Amino acid sequence: MKDFILKGISFIFHPLIMPLLGVLFYFSKTPRFIPEPIKNAKVFSIIILTIVLPILLFFLLKTINKVDSIYLKSTKERLIPLFINCVITVLILIRVLTSNEIIELYFFFLGILCSTLTCFILAIFKIKASIHMIAASGFFMFAVALGIHYQKNINGTIALMMIILGAIATSRLHLKAHTNQELILGLFTGIFPQLILLNYWL
Template sequence: MKFILKSISFIFHPVIMPLLGVIFYFSKSPRYLPMEIIQAKVVSLFILTILLPILLYFLLKSLGRTSTIYLKSTNERILPLILNAIIILLVVYRVLPNDEIIELYYFFIGILISTLSCLVLAILKFKASIHMMAVSGVFMFFLALSIHFSININGSLAIMAVLMGAIATSRLHLKAHTYPELIIGFFTGLIPQLFLVNYWL
């Protein structure tokens, strides 16, 4: 059981969640976009939101600034969160500007707000769950897309709800977080996406 729960935390690491939201958007959006543009966006986002953070993690680990990919202490979180915020800014300004795909633009603005909120909490020595922040933000984005495009994605929402429960259980079982840290992480991811719905829904 411990292996399964640990695997859940590893497989559904926060670093994959932004790209998951983008792929879901392209798979469900009724708007026509040339396949070449979709592929270019996905590849660019894979490099910036997954490959680059992994490379930066190994750099920080070699410098002794981090010990594991789970960033167990608040001090370990500060520099990675700053770097992640810079990466998200790069995505917003270079890959997904607001005059191209407005839904994804505000999705990443929400991610940026959540990341900065988590950074502030880390500076204040509070370790909000980044796993819950990431998955709850994507869940809210999925829900908003279902309303925006008037599509039935109840199955996807149910899977995401189960996934949130599994991730929360995993983090608790591994003693990585307390209940308050999971709850704050959940709302840190969900509230920015909910607030920004007003700008594109």
């Protein structure tokens, strides 16, 4: 039962869903008026580009034996998916969430790009960082920044995210997917780009 729950945590809080959660959280908290058709178009685009497209590309890579599982256990099999994710994120920054439209989400995805590039460079040098922790901690930092920016009480969200971060770390350790050092490296790789980029929009 414990194995099932911990595997479920890794699956439910997979890195692919974190960008979408960031977008949905932003739209739920921003006091700015954004027409519903624009919101829906942005959310739909993010779902297609950050979830559907990567999943389809994963199955393609699996078919040609470039990856073994969706968790990308070795540094070698991380390289192509991480590079593709960088390209997709650049596309989002250019076509979907431009800096002159929704600046908060633009810098959120710019932070995602920086974290992904860092993870890609680490993988080149055969250093693993937990992608689960990178994605979750990046969203966590963005959520905290939005709370400060809009002066909203998001203590419940912060507490929930800290529990989720702990659950993800526990899950990855229990499944022997990462060491403590890889989890910590992932945590800082996710947080620091978002933290540094706050200077440009907060």
